[in-house]
Amino acid sequence: MGFVVAIDGTSGSGKSTTAKKVSELLDWLYLDTGATYRAVAYFVLQKGINPNDERKVIQILDELNIEIKKINGEQRTIVNGEDVSDKLRTEQVNRAVTPVSKIKEVRKYLVGIQRKIVDDKNAVIEGRDIGTVVFPDADIKFFMDADISIRAKRRKQQDGMNDLEKVKKDLERRDYHDSKRKESPLKKADDASLLDTSSLTIDEQVNIVVAKIKKLHEGVNSI
Numbered sequence: 001m002g003f004v005v006a007i008d009g010t011s012g013s014g015k016s017t018t019a020k021k022v023s024e025l026l027d028w029l030y031l032d033t034g035a036t037y038r039a040v041a042y043f044v045l046q047k048g049i050n051p052n053d054e055r056k057v058i059q060i061l062d063e064l065n066i067e068i069k070k071i072n073g074e075q076r077t078i079v080n081g082e083d084v085s086d087k088l089r090t091e092q093v094n095r096a097v098t099p100v101s102k103i104k105e106v107r108k109y110l111v112g113i114q115r116k117i118v119d120d121k122n123a124v125i126e127g128r129d130i131g132t133v134v135f136p137d138a139d140i141k142f143f144m145d146a147d148i149s150i151r152a153k154r155r156k157q158q159d160g161m162n163d164l165e166k167v168k169k170d171l172e173r174r175d176y177h178d179s180k181r182k183e184s185p186l187k188k189a190d191d192a193s194l195l196d197t198s199s200l201t202i203d204e205q206v207n208i209v210v211a212k213i214k215k216l217h218e219g220v221n222s223i
């Protein structure tokens, strides 16, 4: 059985960057589960389907094949053979991913894919429901959050957007929907360590996470 590190948290809290760096240091599998939700949203838009039309969204899951591959050290998301990784962070996908990720059948389908990718490997997995639903028995769990203004600045930089207020509004909208939805809402698992990253650098976040993993996992000598 692999060692599973679950990192959940709000958008822009630093979980992606931290999870990626931790996985690189440990040479463990990294999985960004948000990319799988974005892949469904992208496919729904490509098919011209309204992301709020649950019945149609569920129907097209049969036509969808999502693969996650590591290419040149980067997680790439492949939808029906096409590498769509660079098309998943647009405003349209940001909007469409919210209704799509509320659908029970979509979540069931993606959780199956996520568990299959991890299999029994040592892995660092990030998302919204990793410690609560996907891997409730994860060896170690973190919940990352930060002040909304700081998260907006980080996201603006990361996604190359230019309107800070717009980025902040989008984060607030997604925070609200992610935490209020019925299916697998964003919430801290009882046994997760809370990490407020408002005043932490990425290196500090990585060091905290790695130190906690090392304490639990003696075999980690390569750092």
Ligand code: DC
Pocket: 011, 033, 034, 035, 037, 038, 097, 098, 101, 126, 127, 128, 129, 130, 174, 178
């Ligand atoms: O991490 P991200 O911003 O790329 O995620 C995009 C959206 O996908 C997020 O707003 C909610 C959804 N998501 C989810 O519902 N469950 C996950 N485990 C990961 C993401």
